[in-house]
Amino acid sequence: MTILEAKEIGVSYGSTEVLCEVSFSLRAGDYLGIVGPNGCGKSTLVKTLLGLIPPGSGEVTLFGAPAQNFQEWQRIGFLPQRLGTLACHFPATVEEVVALGLLGGKRFPKQLTTGDRQQVADICERMGLGGLGRRLVSELSGGQQQRVLLARALVNGPELLILDEPTTALDPETRESFYALLREINLERQTTVVMVTHDTWNIGRYAARLLYLDRRVIFDGTFAEFCHDPDMARFFGEHAGSTIYHEH
């Protein structure tokens, strides 16, 4: 079953072309890592996939429906980069933030049921946030905040999980456990995962498929193919190794 399909997407900001003819598709259970240099259009691609930015050309379909008209948001979980609101003492508890992830499946006036609260408690427990439900999110560490946002993205049991540079603010140990957790979710629940990251080495170890973006798709295949692809070596030149493993 095709979960997500991008057909020749083009996005421009004014006269600057940010994405050009980007095409790929994902099936249930896929784990795709999207990597590329700064300013290559990774975050723009994520926003376009989620329908937050309308593509100038091409089309995105989510579960068979055009992204712009997509309604079944409970099937998608999104984990953004660190949120500015968390840095400025926003008065929300862990439970309140995680429960926001349930709104996609709610109808007006969007009341939470006892079952919903249990779902929130369960996912908090699973994410190692047990006992922190009443704590203010802004008072937690960077790693804990990221787990709260992941719990928010997962609380609805989504079929597609999209993550935009989720490990940037994490220390190496927390980053490792974060990747392990994602792989578990991918394997256990067959959740399709799309992760945008700078961390080529780590995502290469965990994702089944790698997409290298630099405004257009430069490479689409496995990490092993990526490392041994003569075209990629030509693309990166003599510093291919350090470029691919630049974080390590």
Next chain:
Amino acid sequence: MDFLEMLSFGFIQRALLAGILIGLLCSVLGVFLVLRRFSLIGDGLAHFTFGSVALALLLGVAPQHVTLAALPLVLLAAVGILWLGGNARLAGDTAIGIVSAVGIAGGVILASLAGGFNVDLLSYLFGNILAIGSEELLLAAALCAVVLLAVALCYRDLFAVTFDEELARTTGINSRTVNLLLAILAALTVVLAMKLVGIMLISALLILPPAAALQVARSFRGALLCSAILGTLAVAGGILASIVLNLPTGGTIIITCFGVFTVTVVLRRFLR
């Protein structure tokens, strides 16, 4: 005249009741506006209200109907601020600044056409809650009920958009509609609050109680509740203090709110 005898007067009872309702409204709505960094919309809409009131007075609208007469134009101004922000490539504060300036400038011109500033117009600038009539009290109660009901019914969407607009959109929330709702509720609140503290001080009533609540709140729901309690207490206290001390009501209310804010800032330091 002792304190209890003072409370038996109808005009003081009306002022207290209206003040508590409007204070509650400003305190609750202000939490969303402050956290969205949208708090100056109160100032911009208040300044536009000045122009709307001047127009109503120029057209000969009776003083007890001025609040209602000013409402449609202020609602349009709220929509205008959002439209400018979304379509004219302007930041929110610039859009607010434009609407604010047009409101004040229009008000000054209209007041001049009417033969200069009169007592009525000045009472709207600085507030005169003690002069509130039964009809205006009913209007305040009705609008207060409408705004609080809207906040209660749309609480989750308002919270989600306040937390993060983009994240809210990925759960299917139409953030444009929520922003429009927030602007309309702000317009209704500002028009009501004009009678309480005056056009010049409305934004303070939208900012100070939420700012105080944010010092001590331990959850979003708690921030709303705390702001509502602190705001209504400060307004009621301010009205009573102004009567006892024979001070201007609007200014006394705001200074009382500031006093409450200061206490919470100190309290926060001790709670840490």
